Amino acid sequence: MDLEIYDKTSQGVTEKDQKLIRDVLNFAGSYIHLADSTEMSVTLVNNDEIQRINRDYRGVDRATDVISFAIEDQADDDDFPIIMDETMEDVIPENIGDIFVSVDKVAEQADYLGHSFQRELGFLVVHGFLHLNGYDHMQKKDADVMFPLQKEILNAYGLKR
16 A cells, blocks of 8 residues: 655654554555555644644534545545546556544543553554545444444454453
8 A cells, every 4th residue: 555644743653653554554455455556645633733624624623533534525526537447547546535643632542441552543543544445434334334344453453452
């Protein structure tokens, strides 16, 4: 997977934690059989920035832990589809979108839940990643698919609760 990680936090995120993000997302991509050429990004922010994003894009004026912007969710009826032959589809990578994670919320929630910062970070990026791939939990039937898959991926990777 072609994964870009942007650290926009005030204190900086360790190389170890960035490696965890890269490794767990590559694992999750393989787990759900994404093409190796799939592109996405993860931007690490503080609470003030994720609150601004949440307010501006979701109309909720409070900090949250993770926000996903799936490319396919952003298309509207006025967009023209890109028509490609099979050769072009094999060459041009698919960008699935962007995830924003509040490292402040990662720390708060890890402390509250009694597990490591790394477990919470892995959980949130996998959660956001599944949203980018069309999974949701707004309806019970969707949650019954997404949450077990999320747990399965984290357990198989080794980030158990």
